[in-house]
Structure formats: structure tokens, C-alpha cells
Amino acid sequence: MTVRVRFAPSPTGYLHIGSARTALFNWLYARKRGGKFLLRVEDTDLQRSSDESTRSILEGLAWLGISDYDEEIVFQSSNADKHRAAAERLVREGRAYRDFTPKGERSDANVKQEIAERARAQAGGAEGADHRANPYRDLPPEESDRRAAAGEPFAVRLKVSPEGETRFADAVYGEQTRAHSEIEDLVLLRSGDLSPLYNLSVVVDDIEMGITHVIRGQDHLTNTHKQVLIYEALGAPVPTFAHLPLILAPNKAKLSKRKHGEVVSLTTYRDRGFVPAAFRNYLALLGWSPGEENREIMSLEELVERFTLEGVHRSNAVFNFSDTDPRQWTDQKALWMNAEYVRTMPLEELLPMVKSELESAGLWRAEFEGGLSGWLGRTIDLIRQRFITLKDFSGQGRAYFADGFEYDEAAVRKNLKKDASLAELLPALAERVGAVEPWTAEAVEQALRAFADERGVKAGLLINASRTALTGQSVGPSMFDVFDVIGRERSAARLRSAASLV
């Protein structure tokens, strides 16, 4: 049987990195098994869902390179009739019943507290909660039909048998069992508009879509038993479940936008200059590992080849970042991995990303793809070695692409103001450099060192001063390569104008 998996986000906000990772694992599993990867947008909560969210989720998946869905995207809201029909069928078959209890008030905010209080109150009673105490549970069908026909509002609940237990083998967490006494007669359809609830919708849709493997977050693990019950009531085969460990914040709390801000949003990584392959690689390693062989840098193909559900962990992973240290705005390993990709990936793959970065910074010039294309390649190859994100090409790297750049204050202090004689040395050096022939790194080095000897100063003084003069920075590639790439005229001009900063 062909494997069919789905990623089913609800479009109530940006794409959370935890969801992105769930999508990735689904995708990897489908590709690994030669199966189908489907997308279902769970937009049943019209209040909170938005087209904008849907769009941003789609964009995020495309950015990650996993948007090659094998079938049309399914929108859950358009399946409401099917969900309702399924529930009505269960009522007819006596597997579900109409509950005419008036709908209770519930303040969304303190549900958790309410649950705990109710449970504590019940604890005083007999053996736990009596989930089958509903007076409408065994109402004769004729009376139920009559009251419904009379227009009395009702909800539809699944009739969970009081004895026994449900079980399923989770591909990650292993054998799971839960006594029926722990499961209430869950509501399938809301009273009033008879709109379907989540547990019903997912099951009906997954059956409809022929899903064979449900791979999702561990927060659904306990509720899976309810869904198994629905599958069984509906007489459908139960798919294989694989629950994924959660991704936690440094304080081990759930990662949330409200508390942790933009670090949890996938788009942040795109906007801050991450290479998609790097972030994808990092994400894959959160809650999964290939086992024995500990090579961590893996291409998409390698990830597909090595991915298994058995390699998924059971313990939650901590996403480590600091909200006070800007250098650690996100997990350091993610940053390291991105730098690794930036400096080692094939230049032709990096080029388009650098292009769009330079474009959005207004630094792109048409010649970069024409007469200067060779120069551009050399330059990028030179400066990428110490960059971390794509943003660095327009930030620290600005001076390579434009004459208008800023001098880093600390760099000026350290390399230019340090020695007053630089005010005179720099223009003289400019003169010398301007005459170098041919214009190569070696020739410039010879000229500069000779000049230093003549003036009786250390070459290092001139080299460091030149670095700040030509790039505005205190750090960067080997200086003679920088001269080479910046060019004779621009180098000389920058040396001269830097004299005024001394």
C-alpha cells in the first residue's frame, strides 16, 4: 500500500518552527517511502483563520523546499458537510447520540483551571469521573428523533463503551493504551449549528484522503485514543500514528509567539538571512538523529535516505536562544550551521541568494551578471568565508559592492586613530598602490611591504589601517585579496579619504 501522509496546519498565524519541523518530517517520510505528501489546511475556526496565514504557511513550506504536494490542497472548511454526515450516520447506527443538555457557558481563558477544579470536586465521589452519566445517552431513538424534529437543539456525542480500553502502537512512543473509563463521550457536533469538532473533522478527512500515517506533534498523543474510537465507530482502518517530541523554549516551556516572539516564526529565518537548506538541516536534527554515523551536515537527499521514524526521539528538545544577547538571538547551532552552509555550499547555489539580498539592499548592479560576473564570484567567494547569514553580504560586505559605506567606529579608533603618522602615510601609500602593475594581490603585497620598510613602520600598521580604510571594518579577509577585489582606483581613493579620519 502506498504511504500517504499529510501536513495539516491551522492557518491562525505564522508558521511555527515546530509545525515546520512536523511538515519536514512528513515530507521526508513520504519521499523516503515513495509515498504521497499532502497538505490540508485546517481552517474550521473561521474566527481565527485568515487567508494571510494560509499564504504565509505556503510560503514558508516553499522556502523550505517541501512544497511539492502530490495532490490538490484540501481546505477542511469545505468538508463540513461530510463531517456532519459521518456523525449523523453514527447516530443512526446507535454509535453516537443526541445530547439535549443546554449548552454551558465556558470562558475560554481559564479552561485548564476549570478542568482541574471540576476534577478535584469529582475526586471526592466514587471511583473517578462518571463519563456515562449523561441522561440522553440511552434515550430511545424514536424520542430522540422526535425531539430533534421538533427543533430542540442538541449536540452529538460519541457513545464510548464503558468497559475496555483502546490501544494503538505509536511508531515513536510505542504501545499506547487508555482505559475507556478515562475517555468521556466526546462531542462530535456542536449544539445549534451542528458544526463539527476537531476530533471528528481530522478523522473524517484523514479517511477521505486515504492517510496511512499520521505524523504530528506529541500534544496530540493522548487524544489519539479518541480518534481511534471514531475510526472504529466509522468502520475505517486505523492509520499508523507517529508522534513527534515537542520543541521547548530554554526554560523548558512551550515555545509561543506571545512569550518568545519572532524566534518561533519560520519567516524570521528567511528574513534574517538563513539559507533554506541550512535551516532545514538544523530543524531535521531537532528530535531526530540518524544514529550511529554522526555526520550532521546533510543534503535533502541524504536526509531522505537516512530518515526513519525509529530515529525520532521521545524526549522534547530545547530550542536554545537568548533574548538579551543579540548574537544569540536564535540557537547557536542553527547559526553555526548557516555559516557552514554559507561558506561551503556551491557558489552557483549561493549566488542567487546573494543577488536577492543585494537587490533588496539596493546594492545590485546589472554588470554583476555581465562584465563583472567573474569579479562578483571571486568577491563573494572571498568574503563568504567569515559570514554567518545572507544579511552579512549587504551589511559587513557593503563596501565591496558600493562606495557609500560606513566606518565602524571601533575600527577607526583601533586602526586609524592609533597612529597619527597615518594621516601622512595613507596618501603616500595611495600613491604607491595606485602605481602597482600588474594589479594582483602579490604585487600589492610587495609594494606595501616595500613601502613599510622605506618608512620604517611595521607592515601590520598599514595593513590594518588599509582594512578599515577600504572596508570600514576591523575584520575581514586577507588584506591583499581585499585590495585585489576592491580594485586599484577605488583602493587608492579610499586610502586617501581615510586620511581625514586619523
Place this chain on the structure above:
RNA sequence: GGCGCAUUGGUGUAGUUGGUUAACACGCCGCCCUCUCAAGGCGGAGACCACGGGUUCGAGUCCCGUAUGCGCUACCA
């Protein structure tokens, strides 16, 4: 409150039939390289494998208990 799941250095993980000094990556520190900073090379600090019992000649690996964390428990998804 009930039920479930988890627990290896700061973080991500390896350690799949119990057997020697618990491995790797990130981060951190030092040295080398050197025109700076990275990268790279070499080395180092950091884990009594949550805790307590038990089984065993021997346990990170099996069993029980405790603690802690997380999840679920809703006419939210």
C-alpha cells in the same frame, strides 16, 4: 485532581542483545597558523548517565518507587 509521556555535560544528540577510561556536534577556554577576524589544526574544562531502591559477577542500558518537566483532560485546534 486524574491519565499519559519523558529524564545522558549549558544545548542538540550517540550509546539498538546489560560487559572495559560514557562518544560526537554546537558553545566555552588555551595553543598553533597570522596583517585583523573567522575558518582550519591540536589540546582542555564540563555528565557520579534526575534521585532512591532492586535484579545481576556486572546497569546509562532491565524492574519498582520518588522527584521534576511536558502534554492531554473543552460544544479549542
